[in-house]
Amino acid sequence: MQLVVARIGRAHGVLGEATIEVRTDQPEDRFYIGSVLATEPNTFGPLTITSVRDHNGTLLLGFKGISDRNQVEQLRNVLLLADVDIEADSTEDDFHVQQLLQCQVSTQDGIELGPVTDVINLPGQDVLAVDYNGREVLIPFVKAIVPIVDVKNRKITVVPPAGLLDE
Secondary structure, eight states: OEEEEEEEEEEETTTTEEEEEEOOSOHHHHOSTTOEEEEESGGGOOEEEEEEEEETTEEEEEETTOOSHHHHHHHTTOEEEEEOOHHHHOOTTOOOHHHHTTOEEEETTOOEEEEEEEEEEOSSOEEEEEEETTEEEEEEOOTTTOOEEETTTTEEEEOOOTTTTOO
């Protein structure tokens, strides 16, 4: 299955390097010289990586055929996709964002909240964005609040703290 592993950011320097917003736990397996990544939208790819380096904690990539700042800026916000075997890469408490999207969320008491519309990666923890009666509710994706994730049946059970679901 093709999954989003990064988003291309702004240009870095004048020689065609791009800053990369990494969206994978295994960057060393996805971003290496010679790696070919699909793109979304697909009209920009596939892209072949020609250089990889870290610059003060930011991943910088160079791509075949992209040699200046203006070409990189045309790629800004393009998503990079890689073929990932979800079953092989997952553990009991390890999920890919695509496995969580559109899962139905309910409370332990059986109250249906709605589907997961996004997974937001924050420094402290990930947060599930849930469409609850037409408004977005952000639920911290921690075991104490989200004790059950059943990706096979597309269901997530939450124990919302007091006030989380209030308007």
